[in-house]
Amino acid sequence: MANSTVLVEPPRSIGRVLPAWRAVLVILEHFAIWYRKGWRATVVSSVLQPVLFLLAFGIGFGSLVDGGGRAGLSADALGGVPYLVYLAPGLLAMxxxxxxxxxxxxxxxxxxxxxxxxxxxxxxxxxxxQVAIGHLTWVVARMFSSGAVYVVIIALLGGVAGFGIVVSLLAATLCGAAFAAPTMAFAATLENEGTAFASYFRFVLIPMTLFAGTFFPVSQLPVWLQPLAWVTPLWHGTELARGAALGTLSWWPALGHVGYLVAMLAAGTVALRWRFVRRLAR
Incomplete structure (x- = not known):
C-alpha cells in the first residue's frame, strides 16, 4: 500500500461570532482564571524586581546623589527633588x-x-x-495592576511627591502597551524559540532600560547617543510619568509623548492582528 499523508486542517471557528467587546471579556476571564492559580510565578518580575531597583538605586545609590551630587547628578538635573522621588516614576515606566x-x-x-x-x-x-486583541488587553491589565501595587509600595517608601503619581501609572501603562503590541506581533512570526527572544532582550530591552532616562536624564548621555534614546517608547513613557509625578509636565511636550506612544500602539496593534489572522486562519 502506498504511503499517504493526511493533512489536518487547523480548527476553524464554528457558529456565530461574538461581539468584539464580549470576546475581549471572555479572553480576559480565561487569563484571569489562569492567573489566579499562577500569580506567584510573576511576582518577582512584575513587582519585586522594580522594588529591589528602587531600594538599591533610589535609597542606596540615591544617598550619594542627595549627599552633594557626588555621583555626577546635580540637584538641578533632578528637578530639585530627592533622587528617590526622581527615580520612582521612571522605574514605574520601566x-x-x-x-x-x-x-x-x-x-x-x-x-x-x-x-x-x-x-x-x-x-x-x-x-x-479577537484573540489577538483580547490577549493584548490582558497584558495591559497585567501592567496596570502590577503598576498599582508598585505605586502603593513607593508611596510607603516615601517616593511619591503628590497625586500626580496616578497619572504616572496611566502613562506607564500606555508606554508598556505601546511596547507590547509590536513585541507580540514579532513573537507571532516565530515558529521556534531559537535565540530570537534572547537577542531581543539583550539588544533591545536591556539597552533601552539603561539609556532611556530611567536612572538619569538623557541629557547626561553623549550627544550622538541621545537621539537613540528619544525614539524609544520608554523615554516617552518616562518623561510623561516623571513630569506628571513631579508636576513639571507641559501641555505640548505631553501631547507629543502621548501622540508618539498612541501611534506606536496603533501600528503595533494592526501588525499584531494581521499576524494572528494570517497564522490562525491559514
Missing part, C-alpha cells in the same frame, strides 16, 4: 515595559506552539483578530 516584554514573548509563542490555546480559541466563536 516596570511596565519589562512586564510587557515578558508577557508578550514566550506566552505568545506558547499559545501557538506549546499550549496551543490560540487554536482552541480560534475553534470557538472567537475570530483570530
Amino acid at each position: 516596570s511596565a515595559v519589562q512586564t510587557a516584554a515578558f508577557e508578550s514573548t514566550y506566552p505568545v509563542l506558547s499559545g501557538f506552539k506549546w499550549q496551543q490555546l490560540y487554536w482552541g480559541m480560534a475553534a470557538s466563536p472567537l475570530t483570530p483578530g
